[in-house]
Amino acid sequence: MVFYPPSWVPKLPEVPDTVSIPDFLFDEHNGRRPLNQSWDPFTCGLSGRTRSAQDQKTQVDHLARALNKEFGWKVNEGTEYDKVISVFAFNTIDIMTLNWAVHRNNGISSPVNSVYNADELAYQLTNSGSKSIFTVLPLLQTALAAARKVGIPKERIYLCEMPDITTVGMKMPSGFKTLTQLIEQGASLPPIESLTWTVGQGARQTAFLCYSSGTSGQAKGVMISHRNVIANILQVKTYDQIERDKNGPDYLEVALGLLPQSHIYGLIVICHVSVYRGDQVIVLPKFDIQQYLRSISNFKINVLYIVPPIIISMVKNKHLLTNFDLSSVKSIFTAAAPLGKEIAQELTDQYPGWKVRQAYGLTETCTAVTSSSPHDIWFGSSGSLLPGCEAKLMTVEGNEITGYDQPGELWMKSPSVVLGYLKNAVATKETFVEETEGRFMRTGDEAVFRKAPSGNEHIWIVDRMKELIKVKKGMQVxxxxxxxxxxxxxxxxxxxxxxxxxxxxxxxxxxxxxxxxxxxxxxxxxxxxxxxxxxxxxxxxxxxxxxxxxxxxxxxxxxxxxxxxxxxxxxxxxxxxxxxxxxx
Known part of the structure; x- marks a missing residue:
């Protein structure tokens, strides 16, 4: 039995396969909110540094020119795997500019978890084929150690600037180019050639190599195509559009950008979806409860994209929360790990006006495939299927489950399901299965479908077949x-x-x-x-x-x-x- 989104969910628009991510995000012909009607895409929650949507588009272009010259790239020659860079950094307002500038050159960005040590970073550099590292000052020594292990020269390590408050006592070393210098250099360079894509190239070409902890051994490189990202942008936008429209055509949100931009949740749902909708993202480099609460108050943040440990911290620090004006918050969007019913209820009791929503997704599904809607919240569930998604549950014996309240392994079909694992045909074959109904991704998670009090089908993640340990901020072991x-x-x-x-x-x-x-x-x-x-x-x-x-x-x-x-x-x-x- 195949499960589908509820009848109230709008149909997914056609997902283009001849458009790159930056073109989709910044060309108004692709349905994004007009640039002059959008809020500043990214604003630093510590320094207040920001830029307009038009300036964001311009800086992507300038940085693309600089990278093209710096690395001697030919936009339409070779493959994307000839142009791989690794981003080993904390969140900054410039990281997405870097990612999209690489895509503008037909290249690949490989985000790296900022908690990695030198050996773990070296493995990802080698496996991805990265020839350069973009990092931040607090992580520079780890980046240098990993670079020595894999033979990346010092001049191929670049620095992304962070707010001064995060680098107190650290001296900016000489001999490293910064992103700002590259963007300034690109402003005086001639435009690079346009992308010449064939039909279906967006569905075939890798844009991001995100590393996912597998069920065994080292992390696997997940090949995420341009179309995968674009599909999930449209899925989330379409799912939420009815609720947003209730607030009027000019409604925009201020979103929290705390979760790591190296993690699929932060990378896609927060950074890509928000920019396409014209929303503003307040960027924080890491969780500090005082900075977190101060940013909500100062920037009047409406939606908190967070994970359960942060919600637990809020519930346990009720008195601290009363010292800050959190009246701007309308909803909380939590994912990366299940949120207990009791914690959700306790937070709702504390702030009855907040809508506590939960979603489910994986790196291999290029983020969200389910979400609860503000009008259909059922604590403990991960909501309903997004438009364009199909799911089925399979028993250990390989039989398809045909009813509610019967647990089985969750298999997902979606235009956001990724290409596979880099250099790992065995794992790809085991995880991505061709069925009569199409290509499904075996999530390894045990789930059940249940009818909510609203009458809509909701999905509950009840156990984990893959045995991954999900630690705070979406990190996995x-x-x-x-x-x-x-x-x-x-x-x-x-x-x-x-x-x-x-x-x-x-x-x-x-x-x-x-x-x-x-x-x-x-x-x-x-x-x-x-x-x-x-x-x-x-x-x-x-x-x-x-x-x-x-x-x-x-x-x-x-x-x-x-x-x-x-x-x-x-x-x-x-x-x-x-x-x-x-x-x-």
Whole structure:
């Protein structure tokens, strides 16, 4: 049984396949809000630095000219994989200018998680084929270390400026070109040649290489086409248009741009959709609750694009929130991890006028495929399917589920479903399946469809088949990656990593470890735990540390085929937590 969007959802307009992302965003013939009627696309929430929509378009053009000369690119020669750059940075108002300038040259932008260490960054540089790094001053040393590992010369590292408040005590080093210098240089260069695309090129050509934590091993490069991005822009815009129209034809929003621009949620839903609609995005480099609340008050932000840990922080700091004017907020849009019904209700009780909406999507679906509407909110659900989306649920045995309230693996079909994984045909074949009804993406998430009180079909994400651990701000940890790291430690004979709940992060990794015979009889468990945790901390980024702890176990439960039975370990952890609470 294939599930479709509710009848009230408007039909998806035709998604063009001969238009690049920057042309779609800035050419008014493509349906975007006229530039002179749009608000400033990006404004720094710390410094107030901003630019108009027309200036944004001009700067993309100037930076495209400068990059063309800097790298000796030929716009319509070679493939997009000859022109790959990596963006290893915190949020700034210039990052999207950089991305679109690369696209204007028929190139690829590969956003990098800012928490990566040098080894993780080096892997992405090598796998993506990047020949240059655009970074920020606080991350420069990590970028330099990774560049040395992969042979990228220092002169191919560039700096994106950040507000002075974020670089206090840091001296701007010599020998690095900045984005501002490149944009100024481009203003005096001749225009570059126009894109000469053939029919269907937008659907075939990669625009972004975003890296997704897979179910095993290293992160995989997700090939996102121009048409994938354009499709999701139109899907989100179309889904929300009825509600926005109720506010009149001139209605625009001020949106929060806090989530990382390297993460698919921040990259597409916040940065691309907002610009196309003519909205304004207030950009913050990272979460600081005081700066966050001050920005809402100062810039009269209407919609908060956030993740559950931030909502939890708001609920736990009620008295702090009363010190700021948050009356401009109309809605909250949360995704990247499930939001509990209780937390959603508690926030609504605190601010009854706010609409708390939840969405669901993946890097592999180029963001949102479901969303709750302001007129149809059902706490705990991830809303209804967006226009152009189709879904079905499959049992472990491969049978299609034909009714409500029956869990199964969620398979998604959408024009936003990506091209596949870079240099990984096996994973691509396993994840993207050709069916009679078309090409579906196996999400690895267990879901159910239920009828809401409104009568509309809603989707509930009930478990995770892929076993990814979703940490704060949308970051993910693959248990298999940590397990491979742990098995290199001499004290570990076998292990399994699971997600355990955490008030702040939502989820954190916890390791169950079978100790090896190398562990001496006189070595205490506490000492061995500390050694194992320190070992992981020396090898992995902070969000991958074993914040859930290390617990020793006699044997790791596994199926006859050798698959770790994580559900049994999660049950054991829940039971242990209940016992601890009962003793208090």
């Amino acid at each position: 693959a248990p298999a990656e940590l397990e491979a790291c742990l098995l290199d430690h001499p004290a570990v004979a076998d292990c399994a990593v699971i997600a355990v709940p955490d008030d702040w992060a939502g989820e954190v990794p916890k390791a169950y470890v079978v100790r090896s015979n190398h562990v001496g009889l006189l070595e205490s468990e506490a000492m061995t735990r500390r050694e194992i945790c320190k070992y992981v901390e020396g090898k992995k980024s902070k969000h991958k540390w074993l914040e859930g702890g290390v617990e020793f176990i006699d044997i790791i439960p596994k199926s006859p085929s050798g698959k770790i039975l994580r559900r049994l370990l999660r049950d054991r952890d829940r039971m242990d937590r209940r016992k601890q609470r009962s003793k208090l």
